[in-house]
Amino acid sequence: MKQENAEEKIVGPPVKIAVAPDGSFTKAAEGFAKSQGVPSSALMRVETPKGAYLAVVKRIKGQSTASIMRARLPEWIQAIRSPKTMRWTSGGMRFARPVRWIMCLFGSEVVRVKAGGLVAGRRTRLSPLFEKTIPVKSVDDYFSLMRTSGIVLEPAARRDAVRSAAISCARSQGGALVEDEELGGIVANLLESPVAMAGRYDEAFLALPREVIVTALKSHQRYFSVAGPRGELVPHFVAFADGARRGPELIAKGYERVLRARLDDAVFYYREDTSAPFEKMAGKLGSIVWLEGLGSLADRGARALDGFGVGNRGGEAREMHPALGAAREGGSRERDGEGRKGIHGAPGIYRPRVRPRLRRG
Numbered sequence: 001m002k003q004e005n006a007e008e009k010i011v012g013p014p015v016k017i018a019v020a021p022d023g024s025f026t027k028a029a030e031g032f033a034k035s036q037g038v039p040s041s042a043l044m045r046v047e048t049p050k051g052a053y054l055a056v057v058k059r060i061k062g063q064s065t066a067s068i069m070r071a072r073l074p075e076w077i078q079a080i081r082s083p084k085t086m087r088w089t090s091g092g093m094r095f096a097r098p099v100r101w102i103m104c105l106f107g108s109e110v111v112r113v114k115a116g117g118l119v120a121g122r123r124t125r126l127s128p129l130f131e132k133t134i135p136v137k138s139v140d141d142y143f144s145l146m147r148t149s150g151i152v153l154e155p156a157a158r159r160d161a162v163r164s165a166a167i168s169c170a171r172s173q174g175g176a177l178v179e180d181e182e183l184g185g186i187v188a189n190l191l192e193s194p195v196a197m198a199g200r201y202d203e204a205f206l207a208l209p210r211e212v213i214v215t216a217l218k219s220h221q222r223y224f225s226v227a228g229p230r231g232e233l234v235p236h237f238v239a240f241a242d243g244a245r246r247g248p249e250l251i252a253k254g255y256e257r258v259l260r261a262r263l264d265d266a267v268f269y270y271r272e273d274t275s276a277p278f279e280k281m282a283g284k285l286g287s288i289v290w291l292e293g294l295g296s297l298a299d300r301g302a303r304a305l306d307g308f309g310v311g312n313r314g315g316e317a318r319e320m321h322p323a324l325g326a327a328r329e330g331g332s333r334e335r336d337g338e339g340r341k342g343i344h345g346a347p348g349i350y351r352p353r354v355r356p357r358l359r360r361g
Contacts, residue, residue, distance in 0.1 A: 003062030008035060011227075015045060029054055045090040059343040066111045072251035073104065074115040089117045100128065108138040126151065127243060130268070150193040150243065165196035166224050166238045173198050173236040183218050190222065199252045203235045205263045212266050220262045221255070247282040 012018065012032035020026055025033075025040050033040045036056050046055045078093060085094040093116040094101075104111040104120035113120040123133040124142070124151050136142045143153075152158040162184050170177035188194070205213060210233055217223040217237055226236040239255045241248070285298035294300070 003064075003068075005062050006060045008058045008060055009046070010056050010058065011048065012036075012043070012056065013049075013055045015054060018043075018054045032056075044050055064107055066109060069104065069106060069111045070113055073111075073113045075117045077102075091117060093117075101125065103135070103136060103142075105136065105139050105142065121243075136355045148195065150195075152192065152194070155188060158192070158194065158230070159184055161192045162188045162196075162240065165194055165240075169196035169198050169238045170224070170236070173200075173226055173234075175228055175234050175236055177238065178214060178225040178227050178233075180218060180224065183222065183224060187222055187240050191240060193243040195241045195243060195248070197239050197248050197252045198236065199256045199259070200236045201256060201259055201263060205267070206233060206235060208263070208266060208270060209310045212270060214261050217259065221259055223255070223259065246334065258269055 010062050015026045017031070018026055018029035025043070029043060030040055032054065033043055033056065036058070038058075042056055043054045044057065046053055066233075077095075077099075080095070082096040085096055087094050088098045095116070099116045099118060101124065102113060102115060102118050102120040103122060103124040104113045105122060110122045111120060122136050124136055125131075125133050126145075134145075136145060146153055152161050163179070165177075166184070167177045213233055214225045217225050221239065224238040226234050226238065228234045237259070239252070241251055282298070282301075285301060286296050288297045289295075290297050290300045
């Protein structure tokens with residue numbers, strides 16, 4: 001398959017400056033002809049809305065689809081951008097991850113695209129972790145192979161598959177999925193063949209605020225939380241593996257061990273953040289610059305109080321306001337470790353309530 005031959009008309013200088021009174025071409029005409037790679041004799045006169053001009057008609061021979069792919073695909077590959085890229089070859093190619101192989105077919109024909117020091121062929125792998133490659137006969141064969149191997153190529157379809165599998169897995173544990181569209185998109189972009197796995201954690205961790213548990217599962221591990229019939233969290237979660245793997249129970253146990261460590265961190269930080277009285281933590285805000293020219297975090301808190309309408313009320317109203325508590329807790333912490341990631345504000349919001357009894361270990 002190839003393009004049809006085409007003609008392109010390129011308009012040059014006006015006749016009045018390109019043609020002398022004796023009919024010969026001027027320097028302007030000769031320069032135009034040279035720039036187009038044609039002899040002056042190839043120039044022709046054309047009428048335009050602006051008057052008479054010289055022009056040249058180029059006959060462009062159609063290229064084959066394969067030749068266009070060879071020229072364009074390396075450019076398109078290198079044009080793919082992500083927030084973080086690395087240089088993987090001595091040729092300077094940048095990509096989010098190392099490019100291991102390229103398969104490029106047009107119908108059943110191999111197109112020898114070259115990019116990143118690699119030459120495309122007709123072999124691919126069913127997983128980046130597999131060393132074994134398999135041949136692909138044609139484009140139709142490729143899509144059939146992906147379907148039978150459980151690989152979901154279309155991002156929207158993969159997101160739907162993640163959501164459907166997560167809902168089903170949560171139901172199998174006697175609960176309902178705590179749906180999270182953002183998390184579903186993240187998980188769908190982390191794998192190609194979504195396989196849901198059920199796991200559980202110690203029921204004692206349910207003494208933590210709901211937001212802390214959900215965030216620990218989502219931000220650290222990319223797990224979905226599971227809720228009971230009244231919407232309360234239950235000690236189960238839904239995680240995903242890429243592809244149907246052997247020993248799913250063993251994988252789930254590994255997920256549980258990692259989550260246990262994350263929730264232990266959450267208990268530690270939550271207890272630490274609720275151990276000091278508001279007055280002590282608020283006293284640190286005056287020494288922390290919020291934004292240059294806008295004062296300290298204490299100034300910001302005072303403005304927030306005015307906005308909530310409690311600026312002139314007593315100390316008890318100030319202490320009991322959840323938004324103020326969250327601002328104070330979040331703003332005056334001395335550390336921002338991985339274990340505290342994503343749970344800012346929760347200790348302050350929950351402080352006015354009865355403090356849960358938490359244990360570690």
